[in-house]
Amino acid sequence: MAHIDLPEFEQMSPAIQGKARPILEKTGKLGEIFKLLAIDEKVYFATDVMIQKYLLDETSLSYDIKESIALLISVENGCKMCVDVHKSIAKMLGLTEQRIEEVLKGVDAISTTKEEKALLNFCIKASKKDNYKILKEEITALKEMGYSDVQVIEAVAITGYFNYINTLSNVFALGE
Known part of the structure; x- marks a missing residue:
């Protein structure tokens, strides 16, 4: 309650x-x-x-990546309600049951490219309290993998959004 x-x-x-x-x-x-x-x-x-x-909205990142970020950050933050909601949204957006289960097991379990895994791991790191320790070299590495500035900013913005919404959900015990 x-x-x-x-x-x-x-x-x-x-x-x-x-x-x-x-x-x-x-x-x-x-x-x-x-x-x-x-x-x-x-x-x-x-x-x-x-x-x-x-x-x-359609953006520079695919719905697949955006929902993967949503699920991963919600898992990291222990937000069961958001995980459950985004499992359903991910299905509606066309993610397979297999992809959703892989994401819920963590980045290493996802069958995807090393570039996508790098971006998802970067988002997890960006979601942490010590995200101020992220180095320019880490962003440069993502860009060298083919990600644009817009994509990196968008990924971090989505990460921040889920930290925000997970905090609201967790503090007020939603979905319990």
């Missing part, structure tokens, strides 16, 4: 109800993270922009 009272649809602002209505019509329920964010319109809409721009 969440450590905070989560609003039901009727308690949300009209602007957030407008965002919630299509979700309710499609799935019949609102997730706890949606309800938590709905407590504060500013937090909700700032987060919604991040979701749209980082995860749902």
Whole structure:
């Protein structure tokens, strides 16, 4: 049970109800993270922009890589709710059950290129408290593997997003 009272649809602002209505019509329920964010319109809409721009819009990284980052960082942060949600999202975006299971076992278990493994390992390192220890040489190595500045920034932004959303979920005991 969440450590905070989560609003039901009727308690949300009209602007957030407008965002919630299509979700309710499609799935019949609102997730706890949606309800938590709905407590504060500013937090909700700032987060919604991040979701749209980082995860749902087509970007320089494939949906496969973005969802792999989502799953890996959520596993690293011990966010069971986010792992469960992103397993479902990954399936909807076309990731195979095998790929999802590989990702959940960690980067070394993923059947992919050494370049993708390097990017995913970099994201895990970027998610840690000591990420200030990342060296320019590590970013240069990714670029030498073919990743652009935009792709590296996007990967780190997605990593940061999941640290943020995992923190909200974990602190307020969502999905328990």
